[in-house]
Amino acid sequence: MWLYQVVPTLSEILIYPVKALDPSSVGRVSITSIGGLSGDRAYAMKDVNGEYIHGKRTSAVHRLHTACDRNARQLKLRVHETDQICEFHLDTDREALEAWLSEYFEMNVILAVEPGGGQTDSVIFTTDGKAGPTVISKATIREVASWYDGICPEQMQQRLRPNLVISDVPPFWEDRLVTNSDYRLQIGDIRLTGAEPIPRCIVPARHPHTGMEYDGFRETFVQKRDETLPTWVGPDDLDGNLFSLMIGTEIPESERDGELAVGETAQIVSPWYFDFLWHTRVVDGKRIIKTESPALTGAASTAE
Numbered sequence: 001m002w003l004y005q006v007v008p009t010l011s012e013i014l015i016y017p018v019k020a021l022d023p024s025s026v027g028r029v030s031i032t033s034i035g036g037l038s039g040d041r042a043y044a045m046k047d048v049n050g051e052y053i054h055g056k057r058t059s060a061v062h063r064l065h066t067a068c069d070r071n072a073r074q075l076k077l078r079v080h081e082t083d084q085i086c087e088f089h090l091d092t093d094r095e096a097l098e099a100w101l102s103e104y105f106e107m108n109v110i111l112a113v114e115p116g117g118g119q120t121d122s123v124i125f126t127t128d129g130k131a132g133p134t135v136i137s138k139a140t141i142r143e144v145a146s147w148y149d150g151i152c153p154e155q156m157q158q159r160l161r162p163n164l165v166i167s168d169v170p171p172f173w174e175d176r177l178v179t180n181s182d183y184r185l186q187i188g189d190i191r192l193t194g195a196e197p198i199p200r201c202i203v204p205a206r207h208p209h210t211g212m213e214y215d216g217f218r219e220t221f222v223q224k225r226d227e228t229l230p231t232w233v234g235p236d237d238l239d240g241n242l243f244s245l246m247i248g249t250e251i252p253e254s255e256r257d258g259e260l261a262v263g264e265t266a267q268i269v270s271p272w273y274f275d276f277l278w279h280t281r282v283v284d285g286k287r288i289i290k291t292e293s294p295a296l297t298g299a300a301s302t303a304e
Contacts, residue, residue, distance in 0.1 A: 008266040010187050011138060011167035013037070017068040018075065018111075019044035019119050020054035020061045023161070024068050028261035031190070035251040036117010036131035037163060037260070039070055043090065044112045044119040045101060052119075053105060055203040059211030060105060079104070080209055122196075122248050130194055130250040133163035133260075135174050135185060143171035144245065147224045148214065158208035162246055166266045174247045175233040176268050185249060188264035194250030197238045204245075218243055 014023040019041040030038045045053040055061050063080035073090045075097065088097040094111060101109040112119065117131030138153075145156035157165070164187070166174065177183050177195035185192040205217035225242040229235070238244040 006168050008137075008166050008169045008173070010164060010260065010262055010264050010266050012165035013260060013262055014161075014163055014165070015040040015116070016161065017041075017043060017070065018066065019052065021064060021066045022068075024070065026070075028259050030259050031251055031256045032116040032118075032131070033256060034115050034117055034131045035253070035256055036115060036120065037133050038116040040116045040133070040163065041119040042114060042116050044114070045105075046110045046112050048108045048110065053107075053109060055206065056201050058105070059206055059213075062206055062208055062211035064104065065209070130196075130248060132192060132194065132249040132251045134161075134198060134246045134248050135164045135166065135177075135192070136160065136162040136246045137166045137169045137171065137173045139167075139169060139171040140174065140245070141165070143228065144221070144224075147220055148217070151214070155208060156204075159204040159206070160246060161203070164260070169266075170230075171228070172230045172233065173268075175230060175237065177247050177249075178237045179233055180270065182270045184269050185247075186265075186267045186269045187260055188258075190251065190255050190258050190260055191269075192249040192251055192255075194248075196248045197241070197244040198246040198248050199239070199241050199244050221245075 013026050013029050015026060015029060015037050016023050017039055024039070026039075029040075032038055047053060051057075053061070065078045065080060067076045068074070068090075074087055075090055076085050076087045077100070078085045086100055088094075088100070090097070090111075098109050098111055101111070115131075117123070117133075120131055122130050122132075141157050141160065141162075142153045144160075145151050145153045148156075151159075174185075175197075177185055178197050183195065185195070200221075202213070204221075205213050207214070222242045225245075229242075235242060
């Protein structure tokens with residue numbers, strides 16, 4: 001008997017052109033030479049001492065709403081609860097943009113530029129940081145949003161600031177990646193390695209548009225995370241920190257000439273996985289996979 005399984009898919013790609021500011025949703029993205037996503041945290045705000053200006057440092061970043069046209073290299077900015085939109089070219093208007101940001105943050109701001117992925121938190125705050133994207137499932141976002149009154153899944157996603165969102169899997173599916181060092185995340189033709197849990201900071205506790213802190217956010221999170229921890233992951237897999245969510249990854253050099261695209265299949269795989277023959281097709285608008293052996297999809301299946 002053949003087993004049919006709904007295949008997990010990459011449903012969203014989010015890049016953050018300016019670190020700490022609003023994301024851009026893209027349909028496909030290339031991979032940079034350092035293993036990051038093209039355009040992700042390519043720009044970042046720093047003070048004159050070279051220290052980053054981000055949500056960990058000031059809640060003022062949340063009240064700054066932005067939209068970036070990557071092709072035109074134009075950045076639009078608007079302060080929360082105001083109507084005035086200011087627009088700058090990221091290259092030719094750099095000095096004017098820095099002056100505007102300096103006035104807003106009430107400190108001298110310099111816009112630093114690096115290849116996509118070069119200014120991720122992993123790179124900045126750890127000695128062996130990886131520039132690769134963060135991964136979370138849509139079901140995880142929905143589950144965590146349900147822990148809080150007044151926070152919808154869309155707002156929870158804005159609070160968590162992921163790069164890659166996977167659909168058609170159960171909550172905390174991505175946690176499997178940190179339970180076995182042999183596991184890899186395969187999205188289309190790209191294999192992502194080096195999975196690590198992401199410890200959370202103050203940013204998810206703040207409203208993404210106002211910066212107002214949700215009272216008891218961390219305490220509720222840790223309690224509910226403990227209560228809903230899946231059977232396939234333990235506290236040790238999260239480095240003993242239950243205030244962890246999302247998975248950080250690394251894209252090996254051998255994979256950096258490819259692209260990631262919305263709609264591609266996403267599988268947690270191990271070396272033995274590649275011994276199986278897979279066939280895919282679309283049924284009722286869902287991509288399914290046909291195999292003689294179950295995979296580490298975690299998705300629901302039906303027999304035929």
